[in-house]
Amino acid sequence: MEREDIYTFKSTYRQDMKVKGFRFGSGQRAACIVGPTRGRENQQLYICGRLVKTLEELEKSGAIANDKEILVIPCANYYAFNLENNFFGVKNLDINRCFPGKTGGEPISRLAGGIYDRIKEYTYTIQFTSFFERSECVPHVRMMETEHTNSSLANLFGLPYVVVRRPLPIDTTTMNYNLQTESGNAFTIFTKETENIDEKAAKGAVSAVLRFLTRMGIIRYECHSGFISHMLYEDDLTDVYAGRGGLFRSKVVCGEDVRYGTKMAEILDPFDGSLREEITASTDGIVFFAHNSAMINQYETAFRMIHRLHE
Amino acid sequence: MRETVLEFELPVGETYKIFRNRIEPQTQINSPGRLSIVSGTHGDELEGQYICYEVARRISEAPEKLMGIVDIYPALNPFGIDMASKNNPLYNADMNRTFPGSAGGNLMDRVSSGIVESLAGSDLVLDIHASDIFVREIPQVRLAEEFAEGLLPFAKLTNADMIWMNATATVHESTLAHSMNIMGVPTLVIEMGQGHQINKPYGDQIVDGIFNILCELGMWMGQRPRTHLPAISSDGSVEFIRSEKAGIFIPLTEHNHFVKAGDVIGEILDPFSGGEPLRIVTQQSGLLFTQRIYPVVSEGDLLARILTGAF
Numbered sequence: 001m002e003r004e005d006i007y008t009f010k011s012t013y014r015q016d017m018k019v020k021g022f023r024f025g026s027g028q029r030a031a032c033i034v035g036p037t038r039g040r041e042n043q044q045l046y047i048c049g050r051l052v053k054t055l056e057e058l059e060k061s062g063a064i065a066n067d068k069e070i071l072v073i074p075c076a077n078y079y080a081f082n083l084e085n086n087f088f089g090v091k092n093l094d095i096n097r098c099f100p101g102k103t104g105g106e107p108i109s110r111l112a113g114g115i116y117d118r119i120k121e122y123t124y125t126i127q128f129t130s131f132f133e134r135s136e137c138v139p140h141v142r143m144m145e146t147e148h149t150n151s152s153l154a155n156l157f158g159l160p161y162v163v164v165r166r167p168l169p170i171d172t173t174t175m176n177y178n179l180q181t182e183s184g185n186a187f188t189i190f191t192k193e194t195e196n197i198d199e200k201a202a203k204g205a206v207s208a209v210l211r212f213l214t215r216m217g218i219i220r221y222e223c224h225s226g227f228i229s230h231m232l233y234e235d236d237l238t239d240v241y242a243g244r245g246g247l248f249r250s251k252v253v254c255g256e257d258v259r260y261g262t263k264m265a266e267i268l269d270p271f272d273g274s275l276r277e278e279i280t281a282s283t284d285g286i287v288f289f290a291h292n293s294a295m296i297n298q299y300e301t302a303f304r305m306i307h308r309l310h311e
Numbered sequence: 312m313r314e315t316v317l318e319f320e321l322p323v324g325e326t327y328k329i330f331r332n333r334i335e336p337q338t339q340i341n342s343p344g345r346l347s348i349v350s351g352t353h354g355d356e357l358e359g360q361y362i363c364y365e366v367a368r369r370i371s372e373a374p375e376k377l378m379g380i381v382d383i384y385p386a387l388n389p390f391g392i393d394m395a396s397k398n399n400p401l402y403n404a405d406m407n408r409t410f411p412g413s414a415g416g417n418l419m420d421r422v423s424s425g426i427v428e429s430l431a432g433s434d435l436v437l438d439i440h441a442s443d444i445f446v447r448e449i450p451q452v453r454l455a456e457e458f459a460e461g462l463l464p465f466a467k468l469t470n471a472d473m474i475w476m477n478a479t480a481t482v483h484e485s486t487l488a489h490s491m492n493i494m495g496v497p498t499l500v501i502e503m504g505q506g507h508q509i510n511k512p513y514g515d516q517i518v519d520g521i522f523n524i525l526c527e528l529g530m531w532m533g534q535r536p537r538t539h540l541p542a543i544s545s546d547g548s549v550e551f552i553r554s555e556k557a558g559i560f561i562p563l564t565e566h567n568h569f570v571k572a573g574d575v576i577g578e579i580l581d582p583f584s585g586g587e588p589l590r591i592v593t594q595q596s597g598l599l600f601t602q603r604i605y606p607v608v609s610e611g612d613l614l615a616r617i618l619t620g621a622f
């Protein structure tokens with residue numbers, strides 16, 4: 001294992017932030033795994049740390065293929081982790097809205113650019129990130145649809161779902177979109193949790209990456225073959241919005257197979273406990289995404305369902 | 312008259328509302344013109360608050376002279392203003408990256424689409440921003456080249472000091488102005504002053520420009536204010552000066568003054584030592600129209616912008 005500093009952000013009042021990279025094997029730049037850009041993505045950071053540990057063991061046992069190099073960047077923004085902030089710097093900006101970045105630009109643009117230029121040297125890139133919303137979701141691989149998109153490769157992670165997103169203008173400054181536009185082999189993995197650590201989901205995510213690297217001939221590793229992924233377009237998910245604001249009491253969990261009419265959540269008046277709304281399933285399907293905060297605003301997304309799919 | 316543009320229920324004891332102040336002519340007018348003034352998309356930019364007040368006040372002095380509808384939206388992001396937060400605190404996103412939204416979407420989409428729908432039908436929209444808390448700006452109109460033909464005649468009437476064509480980030484696709492212009496509703500972005508502050512002379516200058524526009528649209532029978540023509544510039548005639556070192560910036564020139572090539576416009580010093588400061592020298596002569604106010608700087612932070620060529 002070799003360590004390197006990918007980018008150094010200089011500060012007058014804190015220790016400089018050195019974005020660290022961990023390199024395994026040598027030769028062709030085969031795969032790069034990138035961890036959180038937001039400081040509350042604890043689960044994602046945990047997964048990347050575990051990956052570094054596992055890859056180090058695999059390297060010691062000679063399991064990295066000849067002429068293949070893997071780079072892991074466990075964290076692009078540890079300044080924010082130490083403050084439990086999501087975003088970067090005094091301007092409180094989201095690094096994942098600043099790609100591909102620019103060498104002579106704003107501080108955050110230089111940081112994003114420094115990381116991006118290193119990542120894009122690799123054939124396959126795998127990013128761990130999370131949804132903006134206060135939510136949990138079924139583990140899945142996500143790809144942006146561009147002219148290069150080859151979603152069949154995403155199946156090789158063996159996660160239950162592959163979701164293809166048709167990009168909107170708001171996506172054009174994400175890491176994934178830019179890598180996908182350049183190379184066509186940019187994957188994003190969404191794991192169940194974000195702020196809290198879910199041991200089982202973390203293990204699943206590490207296995208998914210190792211499975212992919214094995215199937216691409218980058219490492220040799222005996223692993224379970226996982227799921228045959230179900231592929232869907234994000235547009236095909238059925239959104240369920242809260243009809244009222246209030247205390248949110250969910251009655252279902254992510255991944256659950258619900259039937260038409262199933263009681264999914266109650267929204268209560270927080271002062272007197274009275275029922276403001278009962279959300280019932282408008283279709284048979286699988287709960288793909290669920291709001292997981294105790295409070296919900298009117299029209300906030302409560303659930304996203306995979307319509308008419310059964311377990 | 313205060314009207315509710317949109318509202319939704321918050322979890323605990325409160326309703327979220329966006330208001331406008333609609334001022335109508337006293338006499339019946341067939342198909343009256345309509346000017347909309349919006350502000351407070353970024354909650355830390357307050358320059359527009361005075362303008363919203365002052366336009367309504369001047370009309371109330373001679374309401375019989377108004378021959379069209381003036382709609383004033385002081386706060387598109389009311390909670391942001393209340394919390395001095397640029398982003399919308401409800402979903403921690405920059406609202407000016409969420410347009411045009413969609414009427415049947417989630418909360419964020421509905422807020423954006425509700426604003427767009429409310430502004431549709433205006434003859435002209437003025438979207439008034441301030442600078443952030445980091446740099447101070449002279450009153451200026453920023454517009455994208457693709458809409459310049461339709462917008463320039465209006466921009467010249469605003470009494471701003473400068474029209475900046477193609478000011479890259481501010482003409483982003485998912486801004487309110489871009490969405491309105493695409494729909495065929497001419498929308499100008501006005502930027503001035505600095506965050507967390509109100510510069511009253513700048514405000515009065517733009518209010519004069521707004522009455523100049525009202526006269527041009529045949530909506531104001533009062534006297535046309537004396538105004539001046541803004542300087543027109545494109546990206547090619549703006550010199551950006553960025554910090555190449557972290558430290559404390561001390562300006563050594565006045566904002567809105569002319570500088571000559573080779574002038575020292577400021578220095579960057581290290582508060583932990585008494586060592587030689589780094590001198591910041593201009594490469595070109597021109598008007599220093601953007602000046603760093605917030606002293607702490609990182610590598611890449613904007614220190615000044617100079618308008619060259621036009622003088």
Ligand SMILES: [Zn+2]
Pocket residue numbers: 352353356440441
């Ligand atoms: Zn603004």
